[in-house]
Amino acid sequence: MTDNKITNILMAGVGGQGTLLASEILSEVLMQAGYDVKKAEVHGMAQRGGSVVSHVRFGEKVYSPIIPEGEADVLFGFELLETYRYLPQVKKTGAVVVNNLRIAPPSVALGKAEYPQDIDRKLKQRVDKVRIVEGLQLAEQAGNSKAINTVLLGALSNTLEPSHEQWIAAIKSLVPERFQDVNLKAFELGRQVG
Amino acid sequence: MQKTVLSGNEAFARAAYEAGVTVASAYPGTPSTEILENIIQYDRIDASWAPNEKVALEVGIGASIGGARTIVTMKHVGVNVAADPLFTFSYTGVRGGLVLVVADDPEMHSSQDEQDSRQYARFAKVPMFEPADSQEALDFTRLAFDVSEQFDTPVLVRSTTRISHSKSIVELGEPLAELPETGLVRDPGKFVMLPSNARVRHPLVEKRLEEMSEWACSQGFNRIEKGDGQLGIITSGVAYQYAREVFPTADILKLGLVYPLPKQMIRDFAARYKTLYVIEELDPFIEEQVRAMGILVTGKDKVPICGELTPGRVREAFSVNPQTLEPVEETLPPRPPNMCPGCPHRNVFHALNRLKAYVTGDIGCYTLGFMPPLSAMDTCICMGASIGNATGLSKVLNEEERKKVVAVIGDSTFLHTGINGLMDMVYNKSTATVLILDNSTTGMTGRQDNPSTGYTLDGETAYQVDLEAICKALGVKHVVTIDPFQVDNTRAVIREAMERPEVSVVITRRPCVLVKHDVVKTSTPLFVDQDKCVACKACLSIGCPAIEWVSGKDGEKGHCRIDRLICNGCQVCMQLCKFDAFGVCDD
Numbered sequence: 123m124t125d126n127k128i129t130n131i132l133m134a135g136v137g138g139q140g141t142l143l144a145s146e147i148l149s150e151v152l153m154q155a156g157y158d159v160k161k162a163e164v165h166g167m168a169q170r171g172g173s174v175v176s177h178v179r180f181g182e183k184v185y186s187p188i189i190p191e192g193e194a195d196v197l198f199g200f201e202l203l204e205t206y207r208y209l210p211q212v213k214k215t216g217a218v219v220v221n222n223l224r225i226a227p228p229s230v231a232l233g234k235a236e237y238p239q240d241i242d243r244k245l246k247q248r249v250d251k252v253r254i255v256e257g258l259q260l261a262e263q264a265g266n267s268k269a270i271n272t273v274l275l276g277a278l279s280n281t282l283e284p285s286h287e288q289w290i291a292a293i294k295s296l297v298p299e300r301f302q303d304v305n306l307k308a309f310e311l312g313r314q315v316g
Numbered sequence: 317m318q319k320t321v322l323s324g325n326e327a328f329a330r331a332a333y334e335a336g337v338t339v340a341s342a343y344p345g346t347p348s349t350e351i352l353e354n355i356i357q358y359d360r361i362d363a364s365w366a367p368n369e370k371v372a373l374e375v376g377i378g379a380s381i382g383g384a385r386t387i388v389t390m391k392h393v394g395v396n397v398a399a400d401p402l403f404t405f406s407y408t409g410v411r412g413g414l415v416l417v418v419a420d421d422p423e424m425h426s427s428q429d430e431q432d433s434r435q436y437a438r439f440a441k442v443p444m445f446e447p448a449d450s451q452e453a454l455d456f457t458r459l460a461f462d463v464s465e466q467f468d469t470p471v472l473v474r475s476t477t478r479i480s481h482s483k484s485i486v487e488l489g490e491p492l493a494e495l496p497e498t499g500l501v502r503d504p505g506k507f508v509m510l511p512s513n514a515r516v517r518h519p520l521v522e523k524r525l526e527e528m529s530e531w532a533c534s535q536g537f538n539r540i541e542k543g544d545g546q547l548g549i550i551t552s553g554v555a556y557q558y559a560r561e562v563f564p565t566a567d568i569l570k571l572g573l574v575y576p577l578p579k580q581m582i583r584d585f586a587a588r589y590k591t592l593y594v595i596e597e598l599d600p601f602i603e604e605q606v607r608a609m610g611i612l613v614t615g616k617d618k619v620p621i622c623g624e625l626t627p628g629r630v631r632e633a634f635s636v637n638p639q640t641l642e643p644v645e646e647t648l649p650p651r652p653p654n655m656c657p658g659c660p661h662r663n664v665f666h667a668l669n670r671l672k673a674y675v676t677g678d679i680g681c682y683t684l685g686f687m688p689p690l691s692a693m694d695t696c697i698c699m700g701a702s703i704g705n706a707t708g709l710s711k712v713l714n715e716e717e718r719k720k721v722v723a724v725i726g727d728s729t730f731l732h733t734g735i736n737g738l739m740d741m742v743y744n745k746s747t748a749t750v751l752i753l754d755n756s757t758t759g760m761t762g763r764q765d766n767p768s769t770g771y772t773l774d775g776e777t778a779y780q781v782d783l784e785a786i787c788k789a790l791g792v793k794h795v796v797t798i799d800p801f802q803v804d805n806t807r808a809v810i811r812e813a814m815e816r817p818e819v820s821v822v823i824t825r826r827p828c829v830l831v832k833h834d835v836v837k838t839s840t841p842l843f844v845d846q847d848k849c850v851a852c853k854a855c856l857s858i859g860c861p862a863i864e865w866v867s868g869k870d871g872e873k874g875h876c877r878i879d880r881l882i883c884n885g886c887q888v889c890m891q892l893c894k895f896d897a898f899g900v901c902d903d
Contacts, residue, residue, distance in 0.1 A: 136651065137653065138656075149321050149483055150321060153319075153321050153485055158484075158485060159321060159483075159484065159485060160449075160482060160483065160484045161321075161482060161483040161484075162478055162481065162482040162483075163481055163482075164347075164425040164426070164477060164481055165346055165347060165349075165350075165426070165481055165762065170653035170654060170655065170656070170681065170684065170760075171651075171653055171654040171655075171656065171861055172651055172652055172653035172654070173650075173651040184484075185557040185558075185560040185561045186554075186557045186558050186560075186561045186626075186627050187449075187478055187482035187483075187484065187554070187557065188478065188482075188626055188627070189627075190561065190626070190627035190628055190631075190639075191626065191627070191628030191639055191641060192628070192639040192641045193639075203648065203649070203651070204651065206644060206648065207644075207648050207651075209644055210641040210642055210643055210644065211641070226864050227649045227650065227651040228651070228652065228654055228687075228688075228859060228861070229649045229650070230649050230864070230865075231856075231861065231863065231864040231865060232689060232856050232859070232865060233853070233856070233865030233867065233874065235649040236649075237649070238646060238648060238649075244644070244645075248642075
């Protein structure tokens with residue numbers, strides 16, 4: 123049981139950013155690659171513009187659907203502050219893949235608190251591998267600003283075992299046909315970042 | 317058979333289909349809502365939203381008496397509402413198998429309490445399964461229909477947030493090809509619970525539990541996983557996964573049926589270990605019963621009762637490689653949930669704040685009216701409570717204070733259990749004010765339809781309940797309907813209603829910006845003219861996520877800015893600005 127190596131991916135973002143499709147594609151590609159996969163998240167009140175996380179775990183046999191505290195191998199962030207908030211959950215030897223986007227939380231929007239400065243530097247101080255992705259810019263380059271998800275997945279894909287072909291197959295199976303070209307292009311642009 | 321990744325809720329829906337269920341009823345509630353939303357993909361199931369959980373279970377009971385296999389789903393607090401029919405149905409038993417899936421919310425991710433539904437199994441004397449992943453959600457629920465018919469009892473299946481909203485790999489089963497026969501069968505001795513009949517049924521219920529406890533000792537859903545023999549653990553549900561994670565070499569008695577317990581199996585298991593743990597989430601439900609059998613165990617003296625378990629919390633409880641996380645070096649601004657940009661509730665709470673109302677609140681997105689800067693909610697107890705709370709509060713106040721009391725309730729919550737409160741308010745001569753926030757949907761749980769939206773669960777059009785007519789029929793003379801986007805009018809109408817020496821109802825009507833049907837056309841986004849903005853921050857008082865304060869640099873004044881990507885153009889902020897600084901974007 124000791125050689126049952128589990129990889130833990132913690133996704134962090136803001137409710138309404140649509141992290142769901144990305145975690146769906148991620149789970150699908152990992153299942154197709156032959157792993158046991160579990161994914162956990164919360165719905166309801168927490169999703170109304172609040173801080174949200176998804177846990178994705180894979181390996182030979184996964185028990186807990188949530189990642190043991192402090193054991194994330196990859197922190198996959200859709201927004202800077204939310205990524206920084208969950209930084210203590212990542213192993214020092216882990217990786218951070220983060221979208222270069224800043225969404226002001228209520229206290230900042232009201233002028234009552236400051237948005238933390240230099241988050242990219244603070245991430246790099248703690249974790250060996252940090253990849254900052256210009257998600258919106260690359261999605262627009264791919265032809266649709268909503269394809270940020272697949273851009274970020276492309277950047278994440280470099281840190282994981284499944285092959286390029288397996289990723290493409292998973293995207294094709296979950297993204298509606300009329301959006302496939304844009305999403306495949308977005309995925310490739312993200313993948314080139316790393 | 318086909319393998320796929322399913323959430324617990326998708327697996328519960330699939331189980332109903334495979335088991336030959338033809339009737340499903342529920343009231344939405346996190347984390348149970350997606351079960352019925354997924355069931356509508358199976359054509360042979362008649363699935364519907366009921367106005368509350370009691371009605372949902374009564375519909376299910378009716379279908380069972382007619383011979384159909386039936387599933388009813390709800391969140392933990394929903395069982396409080398459905399408890400009355402549940403307890404009696406335990407006595408009558410079923411005709412077609414009936415399974416009630418109840419989803420608990422340890423940690424209260426989206427709930428007002430974290431009650432442990434396993435207590436209902438014991439209280440109502442009904443068996444309860446508890447799956448530990450999506451595969452078991454499918455297998456146990458499917459089996460529960462057979463068990464329901466075999467032992468002539470409704471069966472509870474307990475889920476939790478981490479089962480309902482987690483996904484794992486599931487091997488699908490073959491659906492039953494033949495559906496149970498339905499039709500009228502008279503059996504009043506079984507189904508008419510007059511005292512004389514109920515006295516006959518109660519001993520059968522007690523006998524049923526005894527038989528099941530014995531039977532459960534030899535069933536595959538209660539299993540022993542052998543380890544190195546040093547430590548024994550009794551566990552169930554998602555807590556099993558954490559126990560397995562933290563104690564990889566322990567011997568584990570994993571219970572699939574958490575009520576009634578397989579007593580002999582537990583005795584035999586416990587006898588083998590010097591050290592025996594019970595690892596369970598929330599109450600010491602298994603632990604107390606095991607202790608009552610005279611077996612010494614370690615449980616809630618180490619494992620927390622409050623909140624959900626995690627691998628880390630189990631580690632910490634038993635001091636097994638506890639991890640200390642290194643916090644980031646600064647205090648981060650929190651990101652609590654918030655009403656959406658363009659939410660029709662926002663201005664209502666702004667008005668209540670300005671009118672210094674004492675607001676008895678209710679359950680829904682609008683409970684977020686509690687959050688600053690709106691800060692306009694003083695109580696929130698349970699579904700439908702706002703109106704009764706206002707009546708009671710008014711009884712003990714002087715005339716001036718009494719005018720401040722305003723009950724706030726959403727359309728779906730009003731139809732759930734608010735109507736009776738309003739009936740009482742009029743009947744017993746209260747003078748409080750009630751606001752019905754009609755956004756044409758059940759918002760917080762993810763926009764489900766209800767009897768006032770004009771649509772059913774499967775999207776067909778339906779009779780649309782007339783809220784004004786209901787209020788008038790209950791005897792409310794002063795019923796006014798307003799558009800909550802009109803800032804001055806909203807405040808004026810609510811103020812007038814608060815002054816009235818009689819019950820008055822104000823219906824604020826405007827669809828949720830996320831509503832599914834009749835897609836709401838969001839208006840053109842706004843912008844702030846920085847030359848006109850005097851930095852008075854009046855627009856910030858509504859707490860809209862689309863408006864951001866930008867501090868001035870080098871002593872210059874700051875200004876407000878609108879994020880046009882998320883602004884829905886509701887223009888509430890524009891009406892609050894006394895300096896004409898807001899404009900509508902060109903496109």
